[in-house]
Every structure is written in C-alpha cells, then in structure tokens.
Amino acid sequence: MDELVQFVSILSATIRLAAPLVLAALGGLFAERSGVIDIAIEAKMLAAAFAAASAASVTGSPWIGLLAGIAAAVALALIHAYACVSHQGNQVVSGMALNILAAGLPPVLATAWFHQSGNTPALPSEARFPALDLPFSALAETWLWLDLLWNRLIGGHNLLVYVAAAAVPLAAFVLYRTRFGLRLRAVGENPAAVDTAGISVVRLRYQALIIGGALSGVAGAYLSIAQGAGFTRDMSAGRGFLALAALIFGRWRPVPTLLACLLFAWVDAIQTRLQGVEIPVIGFVPVQLVSALPYIVTVLLLAGWVGKAKPPRTIGLPYGRPR
Amino acid sequence: MTRAKLPAWVDYGLAPLLTLAAALGASSLAILAIGENPWAALSTLAGGAVGDTSGIGYTLYYATNFVFAGLAVALPFHGGSFNIGGEGQAYLGGLGAALVCLALPAASWWLVLPLAFIAAFAFGAGWAFVPAWLKATRDSHVVITTIMFNLIASALMAYLLVNVLIAPGQSAPETVTFAESAWLPQVTPLLASMGIEIGPSPLNLSFPVAILASFGVWLLLWRTRWGYEIRAAGLNENAAAYGGISLARTTILSLCLGGGLAGLVALNEVLGAQHRLLLGFPGGYGFAGIAVALMGRNHPVGIFLAALLFGALYQGGTELSFDMPDVTREIVVVIEGLVILFCGALESLFRKRLEAIFA
Amino acid sequence: MGMWDCMTLETPAVAFVGIDKRFGAVHANRDISLTLAKGSIHGLIGENGAGKSTLANILYGYLSPDRGEIRIDGQPRRFSNPSEAIAAGIGMVHQHFMLVETFTVLENLILGDGSRSLREAKASALATLARLAKDHDLGVDPEAVVATLPVGLRQRVEIIKALHRGAQILILDEPTAVLTPAEAEGLFTLLRALKAEGRTVLLVTHKLKEIMAITDHVTVLRQGAVVGTVETRSSSPAELAELMIGRKPSPPRRELSAPGGAVLEVRNLRVTGGDGRTLLRDASLSVHAGEIVGIAGVAGNGQSELLGALAGLLRPGGGKVALLGQDITRLDGRERRGLGIGHIPEDRLRDGMIADMSATETGLLGRQHEPRFNRPLLLRRGFVLETVTGWMRDYDIRPPDPGRASASFSGGNQQKLVCAREMERKPALLLVGQPTRGVDIGAIEFIHDRLLRLRDAGAAILLVSVELDEIRALSDRILVMAGGSIVGELSPQEASDRTLGLLMAGMEAKPGTEAA
C-alpha cells in the first residue's frame, strides 16, 4: 500500500511540475508554428514570475499577480515581435537578448523595490493560488483508492494546473479547427503564400507571439504565486529551455508536446526522490548530479530521436516583401 | 539579400556607438524606475572604470575575460553555430587548469603554466565537442544543447568542488590555493619591479595572451583555407557542400576552437587572479561574450574594443553598487541584454537610417 | 479575330500609367505605361531581368510602385496589399508557386477566404473544384497534399485558387517554365476558354513562341522600359526578338564535334529521396571527350539528382560512376573535383557562390585547396586576387572589381564568374546545370560560345537545361529524362519540339532508342 501511495505522490508531483512546462511549451508552439523561433520562453517565464510575485505581494491578490505576469511576458513577446517581425532581426539573437535582460532586470528591481537582494518577499497564502478541493472530496476520502485518485491525483492541485490541462485541447482545437489555426500553420510553412493570399503575415505573427507570451506568462506566474510563494533569483532554472526542447521533441504538436512535458516532469519528480536514495549497483548518486538529470535527458532527446522531426519550414527566416 | 556597403568608420565605429547609446538610454530608464538619478549613476560608473590606475587595471582585467568569451562566440558564429555555451566551457576550462596545478604542485612555472594553458583550452574545447558533434551528425539544436551543457557543467562542478576537489578542512566549496609557481604574473608587481607604481588590480599576463588570441582568430578566419571554409560554411551551407567543404568538420572545428577560447577565461580568472578554483567562477562572462561578439560585429578588432567597453562597464558597475546600494551589479547584465538587443536583433533599425545617410 | 478595332473603344480592363520602381540601385520598371484590353490575352515579353515580374507584382498589389498609377476599368486604384487587388478581381499565378506544400489542395484554396465560416468556405471551394473540373477539365483531388503533386498539377491548383477568388484579370508569370510542351498546349486551351468567358489575361514570358501562339497583343520590355506594344498578328518573332534585345541575335557558331574516348561512364545510377521515393532510376550514360551531351526534360524529373550524384553531392543508392576509367562511385565531391570534374550548378545563388563574400572569395570556392592558391599555412591571397582579376578581364565580367560583394553583380556577370572558375580549371568533365537561367542575352551568347570552345579543346560536357533551344543549339547528343529515368536519345536534328515533347511527357519511348 505504501508503494501505491508513493507511486501516486510521484504522479501527482509530475502533474504539478508538468503544468508550467505545458503552458510554456504551448506558448512556444504558437510562436514557432508561426515561423518565429521562441528561444526566449525562459525570459518570459522569469519576467512573469517576478512581475506576478511583485504584484501579488503589493496587492495581495493572486489574480492581479497573474495579470501582471501575463503583461510582463507579453511585453517581452512584443519586443521580440518588434525586432524580428517588424524589423526582421535575427530571432535567436533577439531571444538571447531577452533571456539575458530577464536574468538581469528582476534582481535589480527586486533589490530596489523590496530591498531583498534579488528576491520578493514571501507571499502569504491568500496572495497565492491555493490547492483546490474537488467536490465530494470528503466522500472520496472514505475509500483509499478513490481518495488517491480523486483527491491526490486529479484533485488537490491549484487552479493553474487545470488551466494547463485545459490549454492542451484548446490549443489543438485552435490550431487544427479554426481559420486562425489554419493560417498560423500556413504562415510558418510559407509566409509568401499567406501574404499573396491577401493575409497579413505581420499581424498573424504578432498574434501568435502575443498568445505565446500570455501562455508563458501564466507559466511564469505559476512558478512564483502558485507553486512557490514569491520570486527567487533564477527561479525558472532552465525550465523555459526544457519547454522548448519538449516542443521540439513533441514535433510542434500539442498532444505529443504534452507527453514530452510529462516526461520531463516525471524525471524532475523522481530526481527529487532519488536524492539520498541508494540505487542498486550504482550506489548513492550525488545530489548535484541527480539535479542535472532533466538537462541530460534533454540533450539525449534532442540527439536521439528528434533529428528527423520537421520544424515549420521557414522557421527562423525573417519575412518581408522586397522593397 | 545583401546590405549596402557603409564606410568602415560608420560600420565599426559609429553604428556600435549608437547602439551603445541606445542601450545606455534604455538602462537609464531602468535606473529611473529604481528611483535613482541615471546621470549620477552613469558618471559613477565611468569614474569607477577609468578614474584611476587601479580602476583601469580592473577594467583591463575584466576585458581580458570578455575578449576570450567574445571570441568564443564569434568564431563559431562565422561557422554558422551560435555558441551559448561559453559559460560551461569556461567552467570546464577552469577545471582543466586547476587539475594541472593541483597535480603538479612542485613543478616549476615553465612546466605548469603551459600545461595549464593547454588543459584549459582542451577542457573548454572538449565541453564544446559534444554539442558540436551532435549538431554535426544529428542536427541537434546547438543553442539548446549548449545551454543544457552550461547547466550540466554547473551541476558537475558543484559536485566536484563540494565532494572531490574541496580543500581539506574547508567549508567553502573551493580548491586549495595553488603553488606560486602556477600563478600567472600580475602587472602591478611587475611594473613595481621596474619602478612604475600603479594601483593594485588583478590584471595579469593573460591580457597580452588575449590580444594574441584575437590576432590568431583573425589570421585563421581571413588568411587560411580552414578559416575560409568555416566562413563559407557559415554563410551558405549549400555552396560550402558544393565547394567540397565538410559541414560536419567546419561545425566541429569552429565550435571546439570557440570552446577552447572560452576555456581560456580560466587563464585570467583561475591562474591570473584567484589562484584556486571557486564555485561559479565564470560568473556570467560566457553570456556577456554574446554581447561582446555582437557588438564587435564578430571581428577580433571589434571584439577587443567591445571587451574594453564591457570591462569598463563591469568595473564601473561594481563601483556603482558600492556607491548606490539600491543599484545592484545586475544592472550591468541589463545593459548587456540591451546591447545584444540593439546590436544584434534591432541592428537593421539603425542600419536603415545610417544607410540612408552614408551609403 | 478582328476584335482589336472594337476593343480599343472600350475602357481597358487594366491601364498602367507611368509605373516606376527601383530596388536600391536597380531600376526595375521605368515609366511603364500600357493597357490590357478587356477579354484579351496580352503578352508581356522581355529578357531576364527586364522587369516583367516586378510589373506583374505591382498589379497584384504585392509590390508598390515608387510612382505611377494603376487603373482598373478606368478607375484609379492603389493596392497596398494583394487582398485589395484580389477584391478588385485580380488573380496571379506566381513564377514560384505560392502554395503551402504540407496542406491539402482544399486547405490551400480556403486559406485566403476570410469572410465565412471554415465549413462554408470548404463547401464553396469544393463547388468551385467541381465546376472547374466539369467546365474546363481542371480536375484535382481536393484531399491530395500539395507536396505529393507533380508541378503541372500544382500550377493547376494555383490557377484554380485565382479563379475561386473570382479573378476577372488573371496574371500568369512564366507559367510554361515548368510544363511539358503538351501541358503548355493544355494551358493555352484553358486560357482561350477563359478569354471566351470575358476574362483578361496577362501572360508574362520570355518565350517568343508562346507569345505568337496565343496572345492578341504583346508589350516588349527592355531594361525596365517599354520598347513597344504591337498587335501579335501583325508582328513576327524576328521583329519581337530584335525589340527585346535591341539588336539582331547572333546564332551560335556550331561545328561538328570529333568525340574522343569516353570520359564519363555511368551505369544504373540510382538516387532515392529522403522519403524513400526513387528520384533517379537506373540512369546509364556516357560522355566522351570533345562532346556535349544534353539532358532535356521538364524541371524536376531527376536531372538535378543526376548532376548531384555525379558531382558527389548526393549519395547514390546504387550503380557505378567511372571517370576516365577510374571508379569514382565512392568518392566525395572534393575528391571528384581533384580528379578533374568541374561543375556549374543549376542554382548559382544557392550552390555556386557565396553571395556575401567578395567576387575574389567566390572565385576560390571549391578550389581553396589547390596548391597553387596556398602556402603551407596561409592562403596566397595576392595570387588569388590576380587570378580572379584575370578572369574578370577574359570573361568580360562587369564591373571588373574583384572586391565587390558577389551578390551585387547582375545575374549574367555572376554566372560568368562561376563559369570562369569552373572552366579555367580545365576540367576533363564539366557538369553544367541551367547555364543561362536568369541571364541576359549577351551573357547567354558568351557562355554558349565558351562551352563550345571548351568542347573543342577536348573537354567532356554534360549539359542539363530546361530550355530546349539551348539543348538543341549546343548538344552533340540529346538524352531525354522523364520520371527519373532516361527515356530516350536523339540527335539534335531529330529533336523536334514534338518528338522531344512526347518523350519528356513520358508518353512514348522513341523506337530504336538504345539506352545510352
């Protein structure tokens, strides 16, 4: 029975760790499907995490925090769009600029605003998104299996986890069943075809990047006001890049991307548990090496199976009519 | 699409200065947001950087790191790879140098220093090799893999420094101080022995090595057939393949050389200044290299000038954080990001205007 | 047909008034004025780079003119976007197709449809498809993914796209470049039918034959300016050709070849694409010293793969290649170059030069290892510069400035630079792909002459071109490719348009053909 409880708690941790990855990766999906490389997911998450924590700390409202997070991430997305879509700048370079900017700005502002050397003050629980209890949770508690399933696995997460879960089918619907999705997929493949069909490439890409920014913003807010209780320096810890890797591994499609995120999250969930546990044959694995596991898995995934995945055909190439 | 040709002084002089001005202007906004006076902040910054001989020494000392880190980005850039892995490569370079120094505590300087130099270069190159090889053979995204290798490097080094290399009886994760034979001579005592007194700074003989490295990169890229192949592959993969150039080779060669150059940051930091290996010693120099390379237009001369500028920013930033406690050193990182944005991504914004005037 | 007289009284469907357009230093359109009569087929002809596509794209709202005005049915219009031109009843089939290859035909059709729900858009597109299939024999499977369609069908999709959006004025930019002669004939039938329905067609081409075959009027462009608009019936190919190039074309000098021993021998060469499709099927051929062997065929029938496999750029899936008796099947491109293979690639900007490098450095491409250009460690830059300067003089490359960026030379001068580099190696075998694509007449004549001279000097030359006239004018023997195979061999005398066309369409193998 203990093992079952253990198992469920790993799965439940996987879900919680996957949520920000899923949101961020779906954000990246919109950007990249439109033909714009989104290497700055990390920046958007970090900026959003800081903005959300700051706003929540000042106002005491997680909702205002969430909005502030989204606004910060969308602002970065708009800079990216301005540089890469309006001015046809190098998308990778612009993304790295944002990553570095977003690594530097929060500590500067945090120190100045909160005098806390790079952090925001710890948030009280009412300024965060609490874990939700599903209806009938008391009823389900009476039977262990149901309790585990209903209250620990499906229930008991914060609101944003459910937002992430809903975002996957929603993104798939938008991408494959709407006119916007049709055009979005087209513009990444052949922007000239979209342009000559009388549709504005610039507008489509701005829309895609704004949606991407908003989703990354929710992901960032998740880190600081749902999962965590305040902003800490570098709190995204490479998750933006993991999300990007999951997106690539998921071949720029919502459901496979979800699965890739779950895989990363699972690795993350077990690595916390692997620390200090003796593994047969290997023995104790040092904490520091275990914590590198998700990164190593990312490299292996990118090396092993993704070689043949086809990115949107014109990704990374600026588009503009000759003038 | 090619761009109109601008006069060299505009291309390499005016354009970077304009972007710098724009970046400083934007960071002034950040300083304003903090509630400090941007003008006071910037003048403190400038005074700290070049106000006295000690400040200048520090500026050049930081610039040494930026030259290596900038070259580490620029060389692969010419070969078509964006090397974001300078941070991890520098870290591993430090490991290489430290291992040599720790293994030969009693050897004399003419043995230790060359070996440590080679090890720093080789370890940096080796850390770049895996992403390079994965890009060349499996088409893995080199930006992501090099970032992952930065993260993996810090985990690995944390492990080594905490568990293996830590100085006995010490709680801070760092190695013992090396024997003095493994210290690169510093400039202040050197000049003092010649009767010239300057303020103290960790500026050391890595600085001329950095100048030599810049020259070497220039020679390689523009004067040899291997450099020609690297540049050709970076500009047009199809044409390179047509011209009998192996893309796998130019990719691996350029990235590994870049990694090696990043590894040389350890020369300055580990052998020249700290004389032991510290946790997190690369301290963001690898990332700053991106800004330096872009601002220097990926040319060794430009990189050298941009490195001087960033050296001044770093030194000045440190002074600034002493003088204005509400302004942290990360303000320099903000400026760095803005420089990359303006020089790299928004380049055309300035170019279009300059071309209208000068071309 | 005698419609000219009455047409002139009507308001023209389109009038260009004083259109002017520059790209940086290039003056692509100079003060162009012309009118398209309603319900007519108007030809726009001119050499490569004359400014035809630019003008067509201005009408389509894709490019905006620097000066000048466009009138549709007499009304001045300013299109800043294709959507506005589409709304005004203008449709365009671009030189390079504007299709999303991963999409189905249906998805491509509904892409631009913004006014109704997706479901309605689909229904309406399906209705159009059914109607066009019935009325004009324009059948195509709506669920087919465009990437799997042959070029001829892709063009059909482009035409359907334009008609589906209700185009009354249809622009076609070099539509026959990708068609077999038979397919081109089919296209012309369609255009006549569209004209009969009252639509106006602007046919952009650089081929005189097509102009003579189908247009009512023709406008000739030279270096961006109109040099004449004439009624096709009352003109002649010779007159138009002279208008186009500003002088009488000089026919290439041709003497019979005296082939020597075999230089290149290819047996059952096979190339498979990434998706497992066979792109080159068991090609066997030989090229002898002092001989030009021409490969005719519609683009995309395995010619590129043949060149790539011979140059060592593609790994063959089977077969054998021998150069001067030596098996080179396993050698890579660099080693093959070392043995005396030169290569003028089909797409010079993609493969043959490095646009952002100087002419000198482009001149070194593929030859950077030759001992004559190297000291032990460093390049002999002075000697490279001297060599390229020499080429610029001998090949009349203008401007003769070896330090200029390669991209800033005109198409003809770029191509001459590539030719100089490859020909001056004195190759035993020269592989030549589309040597005159996007090249002006002066350079075409020059390049043809150099190819013949190289042949007379004893080189073996394999020439791939989609221009049948070029193949006929230069080749000593002609091989025809279709569907990835060599389907026939002809002498230049036997190679009439009709015979070639049938072979190229893969319809019939010429009786008595020995598979070379």
Ligand SMILES: Nc1ncnc2c1ncn2[C@@H]1O[C@H](COP(=O)(O)OP(=O)(O)O)[C@@H](O)[C@H]1O
């Ligand atoms: N986007 C562009 N940038 C610069 N020059 C261009 C561009 N497009 C066309 N040109 C130049 O304009 C001239 C006319 O080109 P184009 O209209 O394509 O000619 P055509 O269709 O008659 O072959 C050529 O010299 C060409 O090189």
Ligand SMILES: [Mg+2]
């Ligand atoms: Mg054209």
